[in-house]
Amino acid sequence: MNRLRPILYLLGSAAAIYLFGLLFTDILVYLVIALIITTILRPLTNYLQKVYFFGYQIPKFLTILIGFASLIGFIVLFIGLFIPLVSEQINILNKLDYDALYKSVSEPIRAVEAFLIESIPSIGEKGFIIDTLRTNILNFVQTLDFSLLINNFISFTGSFFIAILAVTFISFFMLYEKGLIRRTFISLIPNKYFEVSIGAIYKIESLLSNYLLGLLFQMVSIFTIASVGLSIFGVKYAVTIAVFAAVANLIPYAGPILGSLFGIIVGVTTGGLFEMNNELLFLLVKIVSVFAVVQITDNIVLQPLIFSKSVKAHPLEIFVIIFAGASLAGVVGMIAAIPAYTVIRVVFVELYKGYSQYKIFQN
Known part of the structure; x- marks a missing residue:
């Protein structure tokens, strides 16, 4: 029973924290x-x-x-x-010019329709894709309850200011x-477990500090590559796109995609290129090439440096933990998965070492 007591304490503490988090x-x-x-x-x-x-x-x-x-x-x-x-x-x-925009968007869709009808005559009649899209968009707009949106916005604003006050007070x-x-x-901490617990706390602080420094280095690197590359290619708002890409990259796996999509949308809209032509294709190639360099650098250099070296975990571990966090808490879970896993892993490893090496646990 004495041998199981530290594990029971740990499990009890974890259960208490989980219950507190739920309530x-x-x-x-x-x-x-x-x-x-x-x-x-x-x-x-x-x-x-x-x-x-x-x-x-x-x-x-x-x-x-x-x-x-x-x-x-x-x-x-x-x-x-x-x-x-x-x-x-x-x-x-x-x-x-929304009429011209609608025409430029609908033409490729109608071409796809014509190809499908010619290949599979039973698939539908002319306009079955564009008409369905138009009907669904109109239905969506008509079903919007603007009074409910306003009430939700007011409720969110109140909750947001309460959160700001609470976080400021606690942080102060x-x-x-x-x-x-x-x-x-x-x-x-009981005296019996003091030495092992202090060792675990020190390692947790050290690993989390390394992880945060690694994230900061990752954000600065992505910002630098994206801003310099987009500026060289003459893309407007290169710094703004780079800042968004650096912050979005905090979201594992999905962040780089969001950053590149944001860059494409900003580049296309600010350039006024709403029709498919060589100029638009050239712009897309420039933006995609910059973010391809960002992605390669992040995957080959930055992520191994941050995840494998700072938190000392295998890439496969990181992959599984991130998607487990996503299934539990969405985007927030993906961001918090690595720090939370680091804390849990260090606690269990230190407890096991302490149990194996210190006689006081075995008496």
């Missing part, structure tokens, strides 16, 4: 986001606390406010990159009370 999902999400923000801002706040102005040290609460101001400024700059793009897209939509006290969660967790 208080919002609070758990707030804690995780606050922990990420704290991790991002802590180096800046630690540096500011060591700086003296006219012989006086900056108060801790002021360094935290400077950190939050820096984060808000970064977010504002990030959003500001997309404002000119959105403004231009609105102008394009206002000036767009995590930064102010440095190491509060860590000290609280360590104080709950």
Whole structure:
């Protein structure tokens, strides 16, 4: 029974965390986001606390406010990159000749229809594809309940501001009370398991730190390759496309596809190329070639460096874990799968080593 006690403690703790997550999902999400923000801002706040102005040290609460101001400024700059793009897209939509657009889109569809009817006469009559599409689009527009959309938007806005307040409050006290969660967790560890638990905590912090640094390096690399490549080819809003691609790449496997699709859509719409011609094909080739280089670099260099080296896991492990996270929690699960798996794996490995090597577990 004594040999099974550590495993029972671990399973009980995991079950308690899982039950807490089910009952208080919002609070758990707030804690995780606050922990990420704290991790991002802590180096800046630690540096500011060591700086003296006219012989006086900056108060801790002021360094935290400077950190939050820096984060808000970064977010504002990030959003500001997309404002000119959105403004231009609105102008394009206002000036767009929808009759000509409908004609250019419907012509290839009608050509496909004609080919199918000629090959399989029983498949339908002329216009069976285009008419079905038009009917479905009109039905979708007619069934939209705009009052429900407005109510959902108001509800989302209220929930969003509550989340912002909660995350800001939690993050502030995590930064102010440095190491509060860590000290609280360590104080709950029985002396019998203290050494093994400290070793596990140290390895978890080290691996997660390496993983976050790897992700940062990945984002900077993708941004650099995409922005330089698109700028060389003269694609408008190259920096904006590169920023979106770098952020979207946080989503494993699907992120690069989203980034390339966003680049194609922006390149086509801002270039005003709505008809299939050589100029459009050349533009598509340029954008796709840049993102092909991004994808090859990411798959061959960046991902092995980040996943295999930083979290010390086999690529097949990573593949299975990411899709398991996707099945449990969608896109959020895909992003959080690797850090969560790292924590769980380190805990079990350290517990097994401790059980095998330390006599205190076997008495």
